[in-house]
Amino acid sequence: MKTAYAHRRILRSVPASMKHRLQAGAAALFALLVIGASIYTFMILKHDPTLTDLRGRLLGASTLHPLGTDHLGRDVLTRLLLGSTQTLGYSLLALGTALVIGIPFGLLAGYRRGWVDRLFMRIADGFLAFPDTIVAIVLSGLLGAGIGNLVLAIVLVKWVSYARLVRSTVLSESQKDYVAIARTHGLSDARIMSRHLLPHIAGHVLVLASLDLGKIILLISSLSYIGLGAQPPTPEWGAMLNDSRPYFQSRPELMVYPGLAIVSVVLLANMLGDYLRDRFDVKKEAQP
Amino acid sequence: MILSIEDLSIRSRERTIVDGVSLTVREGEFMALVGQSGSGKSLLSQAIGQLLPSNLRAAGKVLFEGDNLLDYDLREMRTLRGRRLSYIFQDYQGAFTPFRSIGAHFDEYQKIHGEKSKTVRRDKAAEALESVGLDAALLRRYPFQLSGGQLQRTAIATALLLSPRLLIADEATTALDSVSGHRVLELLARKQQETGCAILFITHDWRHVRRYADRLAVMKEGRIVESGGKHRILDHPQHEYTRRLIEAAPVLGRSLRSGLEQEEQA
Amino acid sequence: MSRPISESRDSLFAAQTLAPDAQQGVGTADAYAAERAPVSAGALPPVLLVDGLTRTYAGAQLPAVRSVSFALGRGECLGLVGESGCGKSTLARCLLRIEEADAGSIMLGGQDIAPLRGRKLRPHRRKIQIVFQNPAAALNPRLRIEDSLLDPYLQLGREAKLSHFAYTSRDAYVRRLLEAVELPAELAGRYPHELSGGQRQRVTIARAISIEPEVLVLDEPTASLDVISQGAVLDLLTGLRRSLGLSYLFISHDLAAVHRMSQRIMVMRSGEIVDQFEAEDLFSEERHPYTQELISIF
Numbered sequence: 001m002k003t004a005y006a007h008r009r010i011l012r013s014v015p016a017s018m019k020h021r022l023q024a025g026a027a028a029l030f031a032l033l034v035i036g037a038s039i040y041t042f043m044i045l046k047h048d049p050t051l052t053d054l055r056g057r058l059l060g061a062s063t064l065h066p067l068g069t070d071h072l073g074r075d076v077l078t079r080l081l082l083g084s085t086q087t088l089g090y091s092l093l094a095l096g097t098a099l100v101i102g103i104p105f106g107l108l109a110g111y112r113r114g115w116v117d118r119l120f121m122r123i124a125d126g127f128l129a130f131p132d133t134i135v136a137i138v139l140s141g142l143l144g145a146g147i148g149n150l151v152l153a154i155v156l157v158k159w160v161s162y163a164r165l166v167r168s169t170v171l172s173e174s175q176k177d178y179v180a181i182a183r184t185h186g187l188s189d190a191r192i193m194s195r196h197l198l199p200h201i202a203g204h205v206l207v208l209a210s211l212d213l214g215k216i217i218l219l220i221s222s223l224s225y226i227g228l229g230a231q232p233p234t235p236e237w238g239a240m241l242n243d244s245r246p247y248f249q250s251r252p253e254l255m256v257y258p259g260l261a262i263v264s265v266v267l268l269a270n271m272l273g274d275y276l277r278d279r280f281d282v283k284k285e286a287q288p
Numbered sequence: 289m290i291l292s293i294e295d296l297s298i299r300s301r302e303r304t305i306v307d308g309v310s311l312t313v314r315e316g317e318f319m320a321l322v323g324q325s326g327s328g329k330s331l332l333s334q335a336i337g338q339l340l341p342s343n344l345r346a347a348g349k350v351l352f353e354g355d356n357l358l359d360y361d362l363r364e365m366r367t368l369r370g371r372r373l374s375y376i377f378q379d380y381q382g383a384f385t386p387f388r389s390i391g392a393h394f395d396e397y398q399k400i401h402g403e404k405s406k407t408v409r410r411d412k413a414a415e416a417l418e419s420v421g422l423d424a425a426l427l428r429r430y431p432f433q434l435s436g437g438q439l440q441r442t443a444i445a446t447a448l449l450l451s452p453r454l455l456i457a458d459e460a461t462t463a464l465d466s467v468s469g470h471r472v473l474e475l476l477a478r479k480q481q482e483t484g485c486a487i488l489f490i491t492h493d494w495r496h497v498r499r500y501a502d503r504l505a506v507m508k509e510g511r512i513v514e515s516g517g518k519h520r521i522l523d524h525p526q527h528e529y530t531r532r533l534i535e536a537a538p539v540l541g542r543s544l545r546s547g548l549e550q551e552e553q554a
Numbered sequence: 555m556s557r558p559i560s561e562s563r564d565s566l567f568a569a570q571t572l573a574p575d576a577q578q579g580v581g582t583a584d585a586y587a588a589e590r591a592p593v594s595a596g597a598l599p600p601v602l603l604v605d606g607l608t609r610t611y612a613g614a615q616l617p618a619v620r621s622v623s624f625a626l627g628r629g630e631c632l633g634l635v636g637e638s639g640c641g642k643s644t645l646a647r648c649l650l651r652i653e654e655a656d657a658g659s660i661m662l663g664g665q666d667i668a669p670l671r672g673r674k675l676r677p678h679r680r681k682i683q684i685v686f687q688n689p690a691a692a693l694n695p696r697l698r699i700e701d702s703l704l705d706p707y708l709q710l711g712r713e714a715k716l717s718h719f720a721y722t723s724r725d726a727y728v729r730r731l732l733e734a735v736e737l738p739a740e741l742a743g744r745y746p747h748e749l750s751g752g753q754r755q756r757v758t759i760a761r762a763i764s765i766e767p768e769v770l771v772l773d774e775p776t777a778s779l780d781v782i783s784q785g786a787v788l789d790l791l792t793g794l795r796r797s798l799g800l801s802y803l804f805i806s807h808d809l810a811a812v813h814r815m816s817q818r819i820m821v822m823r824s825g826e827i828v829d830q831f832e833a834e835d836l837f838s839e840e841r842h843p844y845t846q847e848l849i850s851i852f
Contacts, residue, residue: 177692180652181758185706185765186679195705199696324780465638466807470851492781495810495852536785538814540836540852 020278026271033268034088047075049082050233058251070240070254071247072233079235080257084265086236091216094151095209098158103205105159106166107193111174121167124160132157132219140228147220147236150229154216165208166201173200211273214266221262237262289351290315290454290486291336296348298331298340298510305344306332307510313454313486318477320497320518321490322533323507329490332507333458336488337373338365353453370401374447378459380439384431390417390442391427394449401450416445420475437468444476451483458490466495473500494537498522506530599664600625601768601801602649602682607658609641609648618644620825621658626769631795631802633816633833635809635848641825642805646773649803650684651675663768680710683762687774689754693746699757700728700742706765716766718798727764735760735790752783756790763794771803776811788815809852821845 047065053073061068067076109120130138136153143149173179174197182192223229224238232239237258244254291313298306306328313319323329335346336357350357352373360368369375377383384393394413395406403409414424420441431439440460447455457476461469477500480487491497497504497518505515506529514527525531603625610617618641626632636642647653649660651667659666667678683706686692693702707721719734721727729739735756746754755775762770772791776784788811795802804815812819813833821829821844829842836849 177686177688178694180647180650181684181686181692181761182705183652184650184679184682184684186676186709187705191709196694196697199694324782466809467637467848467851494781533781536782538785538788538808538810540810540813540849 020275023271023275023278026268027275030265030268030272033265034084047078049074049078049235052233058247067257068251068253070243074233074235076254076257079240080237080261083235083237083240083258084261086230086234087217087220087238087262088265090147090151090220090230091213094154094158094216094220095213097151097155099162099205099209101155102159102162103166103201106163107170107197107201109163110167110170111189111193111197113171117167120163124163127156127160128164130157133223136219136223136228140223145228145231147224147230147234150220150223154219158212158216161212162205162208165204169201169204170197173197207273207277210269210276214269214273217262217269218266289313290353291488292349292351293332293336294349294351296332296335296346296350298328298335298344298346300344305510306335306346308348309507309510309512311505311512311515313488314503315453316480316484316486317502318480318487318489318500320501320504321488321507322492322494322497322504324492324533326509327507328510329507330458333375333456333488333490336456337369337375338362339375370397370452371450372452373454373456374450374452376440376443376447376455376457376460378462380436380443380463381431383443384439386431389428389430390434394427394446397446397449412449416449417442419448420445420479435468436464437472440464440468440472441475444472444479448479448483448485452485454486454488455480456488456490459492460489461493461496462491469493469496476500494522494534494539498539506533600661601628601663602626602803603659603661604649605659605661607645607648607655607660609644609653609655617641617656617825619648619655622822622825622827623658624820624827624830626801626803628768628801629795629799630818631792631804631816633812633819634803634805634822635807635812635819636822637807640822642822643773644825645822646684646771646803646805649771650682651679652684676710677713680706680714680765681767682769682771683765683767684771684773685755685758685762685775687777689751689758689778690746692758693754695746697745698742699732699744699746699749700724702746702757703728703731703742703761703764706761710765714765718766719764731760731764732757734763734794750783751779752787755779755783755787759787759790759794763798763800766798767800769801769803771805773805774807775804777806777808784811791815809848821848 051074053069055073056069057071057073059065059069059073065075065077067080070076070079105120105124109117132154135157136150139149139153139156140146143152170193179192179196182196187195220229221236221238221241224236225242227239227242230236230239232243240258241255241262244251244258247254289312291311293309293311296306296309296311297304309328309332311321311332321329321332331340331344334340336350336352338357338360340346346358348358352368357365357368384390391410391413394416395409398409398412403412413427417424417426422438422441422445426434426438426442434442443460455476460476461472464472473496476487479485489496489501501518503515503517504521505512506521506527507513508529514521514525514530521530522534525534605623607619607622608617609619620641622645624632634642634645644653648655655668658668660668662678662681665678667675670678693699697705704724704727707727711721719727719730725742728742732739732741737753737756737760741749741753741757746757749757755778759775775791776787779787791802792815794800802815804812806812813836816833819829819831819833819836820827821842823844829845831838831841831845835841836845841849
């Protein structure tokens with residue numbers, strides 16, 4: 001996963017102002033890509049992504065199939081674009097669910113402290129003990145392979161990091177005088193959490209989430225590649241990579257396309273994360 | 289005249305922060321430099337010992353016992369600092385390395401300045417701590433085990449260890465509450481009596497100025513607006529800013545601002 | 555020269571009841587008489603009456619606040635002076651019910667609020683408000699000034715019938731509050747970090763008085779400000795007390811500031827009130843040795 005951050009090493013040599021513009025550009029590109037791909041797949045889809053045509057398999061590029069067809073005669077471009085919504089969609093689903101579980105957990109633990117905190121955090125520690133890949137493999141073994149179980153596995157592992165992040169932020173913020181004062185203004189605990197504490201968390205969480213997005217995309221793709229994630233004929237990038245493996249000698253571009261897609265989306269997601277981190281840098285903001 | 293600052297300016301790339309300041313400290317006197325935060329008084333004091341952050345440049349003359357310190361190279365400056373000139377800062381916690389004992393600080397300090405015998409170093413450290421009213425047993429403690437007042441006393445003991453001629457105290461009591469701040473300053477004044485070293489005391493607290501200073505200078509936005517004897521300035525400020533600054537701070541009012549029971553006969 | 559201290563120390567109420575204190579430093583024959591006498595020296599009951607308040611932190615051997623009792627008269631400024639760590643901030647937090655006292659009563663407007671919890675406590679919260687030492691920490695850095703100012707009103711203001719800061723529209727309300735603390739109206743849309751320390755402290759004062767409390771606890775309100783802002787904030791506080799008829803518990807380690815602001819002074823040490831006297835009796839021979847030590851420092 002280290003390679004996912006390769007762009008940082010490259011960016012380090014770039015002047016700060018340009019780096020910001022680059023990151024902002026990448027963030028914009030990322031958004032465009034997601035929107036563009038979904039518009040394309042739903043509005044101007046020419047081919048059925050799962051329709052097999054054994055007579056037209058492994059065709060080269062043509063006007064009808066701009067990137068050719070795969071070993072079952074399916075249009076590669078269509079599958080690639082649909083794959084973006086698949087991979088991204090499931091990644092976002094996993095991320096969103098992890099957030100929905102992690103944030104309230106962390107808020108409550110950090111604000112209430114005491115036994116609530118201790119209980120919550122022991123549970124979280126338990127989950128933290130397992131690496132994500134292992135949990136995914138075990139779950140697939142128990143419940144069967146499939147993208148749903150993969151998402152479940154990711155949620156099980158990822159929510160903990162959000163709960164911990166939120167908790168630590170809330171622990172330090174709720175010590176501050178303005179929270180004490182909010183209490184003297186008669187604000188209920190729920191109100192204090194939503195009005196005074198949640199906005200502090202939002203920045204941190206957004207940054208962590210966008211950095212995580214790259215990792216999750218990579219995880220879904222790699223687990224689909226070894227057959228634990230998306231099942232055929234779903235057009236998922238990792239699975240497509242796996243499908244094209246036997247034709248590596250004759251049609252290497254069939255592996256290059258999904259590979260490039262994964263690399264570029266992960267890279268863009270990471271740059272988006274870096275951009276958000278710089279934007280929401282709390283320390284910078286607090287300086288008078 | 290132990291220290292004479294002549295036309296000293298401190299500039300960053302964008303602006304001039306201290307602008308043509310001249311200031312003298314006489315042998316053995318307690319000189320106070322008063323000003324609000326951001327007036328440039330701390331930078332001025334740092335420029336004396338070449339302690340300015342690297343993005344700032346000082347120009348002018350800082351004559352210490354006749355030598356211009358701004359011409360000193362790093363090595364010369366290091367031998368001077370501690371021996372002839374030493375500092376106490378506001379941030380007493382930052383003044384000590386957290387994971388080294390108090391004794392280790394004293395030991396290293398003496399070693400750097402050429403004291404070779406280990407027993408002499410130990411005895412001197414114990415003596416120094418006792419001279420500021422602390423138990424020599426504290427040498428084995430770590431900085432976080434001491435209170436703010438104790439740490440600042442230790443800082444004074446360290447600063448006076450090699451009997452410097454000039455001690456620069458930059459807001460040395462600001463971070464302490466008024467009672468322990470007072471005790472620390474009382475100690476400082478007593479040590480001055482004993483050793484006869486001059487003190488340049490940077491502060492915004494009139495209380496300490498009133499009680500201990502011989503002369504004072506008031507600084508505003510990088511310039512000295514007024515300087516002179518304590519009674520003259522406190523009871524008869526010439527400059528409008530000085531007047532405002534004095535009046536802003538409440539005093540326990542039985543006497544004159546300078547602490548005198550009545551006007552001095554001129 | 556300094557203006558006479560008596561000018562800044564009298565109040566609407568105290569001016570009628572307290573003897574003019576022209577003779578500074580002359581101790582009265584019975585300095586403790588005032589302590590024993592009813593605070594308001596008249597028909598008005600004290601607005602805050604604290605009795606036997608005690609608070610011990612878990613794991614500590616001695617209580618941080620030990621059996622503290624005092625009365626605060628209507629319109630009065632009562633000073634509380636002591637070193638850091640003497641328990642004065644803990645006392646303030648217990649009065650505000652930010653921390654829970656282990657024992658004692660807090661009579662606020664005739665009602666003991668110490669045993670109240672949750673919904674029962676809420677209506678009483680309006681009557682007592684606090685200003686902390688560090689305004690940077692007391693303002694949520696992510697809320698605009700106007701939102702911070704509105705916070706107390708949203709919860710507590712509707713129930714109260716506000717007269718000084720009547721809520722007609724959001725903008726008018728915020729403007730009126732900023733005006734009361736002598737701040738320009740255009741600060742409303744700014745964030746706390748865009749303001750100076752003195753301005754920020756004025757905002758927290760405006761927020762505290764917005765719901766027209768009866769008691770304002772001032773916990774070292776000037777300790778983090780530079781000298782000139784300190785004087786200005788003290789002047790502002792004195793003006794507000796007179797115009798709004800507020801009662802202050804003024805907590806500070808700065809005896810000079812306490813003496814300037816208060817009609818009566820309490821001295822706290824190691825969690826206990828060791829001395830309590832009229833401000834003009836500060837220099838009396840009968841003061842507690844610790845008080846005399848504090849005086850010698852200033």
